Amino acid sequence: MRLRSILHTNRLQPGVFEVIDDGGMVVLSARCLGHADRAEAATHGNPSDDPTKSHGDHPIGLYDCTRVVQNPVPAHSYGDWLIDLNPCGATDDAARAKADGRTGLAIHEGDLNGDGSLRPTYGCLRVDKATMDFTAPLVRAKLNAGERVFYACGVEATDVVST
Numbered sequence: 001m002r003l004r005s006i007l008h009t010n011r012l013q014p015g016v017f018e019v020i021d022d023g024g025m026v027v028l029s030a031r032c033l034g035h036a037d038r039a040e041a042a043t044h045g046n047p048s049d050d051p052t053k054s055h056g057d058h059p060i061g062l063y064d065c066t067r068v069v070q071n072p073v074p075a076h077s078y079g080d081w082l083i084d085l086n087p088c089g090a091t092d093d094a095a096r097a098k099a100d101g102r103t104g105l106a107i108h109e110g111d112l113n114g115d116g117s118l119r120p121t122y123g124c125l126r127v128d129k130a131t132m133d134f135t136a137p138l139v140r141a142k143l144n145a146g147e148r149v150f151y152a153c154g155v156e157a158t159d160v161v162s163t
Contacts (some may be wrong), residue, residue: 001142003065003083003107003135003151005125011035011049011057014118017107017127019135030131033118034058034153040122052097055122058153059105061094063087065149068140072108079109079129081136085151094153107151108132125153 001022007015017032034057041047041055051059063085072078085105087094094105106124109132113119118126127135142149 007034037120059093061092062089063151081132082108
């Protein structure tokens with residue numbers, strides 16, 4: 001199993017998050033958002049939402065899913081599930097972010113905007129509750145069985161990192 005997101009070139013627009021089974025079949029396709037909260041990024045010295053810097057957009061690259069946290073705090077920010085990510089690529093934005101000391105990268109849910117759209121994050125990938133309710137238990141089962149679960153993030157289909 002692996003996870004993939006294909007972000008819109010305009011990060012304000014939702015992208016696509018996919019769960020792909022061991023046979024290469026997409027078993028879930030849902031909306032996602034990898035856009036940073038611009039005001040929060042600016043207060044941390046990152047007014048351009050640079051994904052390699054603190055509080056920037058979700059970095060493009062290859063990751064290991066390292067653990068699944070149920071009921072993370074605060075719930076309004078993360079929802080019922082959070083999947084911790086560790087960049088494992090060599091030269092992508094995620095690797096540069098890690099080399100520059102960026103931490104706290106994850107996939108999570110959390111409260112939606114009043115219109116039902118996904119809210120920006122502080123550098124994570126946000127999906128909706130149903131997506132996490134489906135994905136997190138699958139990832140946790142694989143990790144508990146000692147298997148690696150990779151997550152690849154790209155912008156538009158041509159930039160997706162293969163696993």
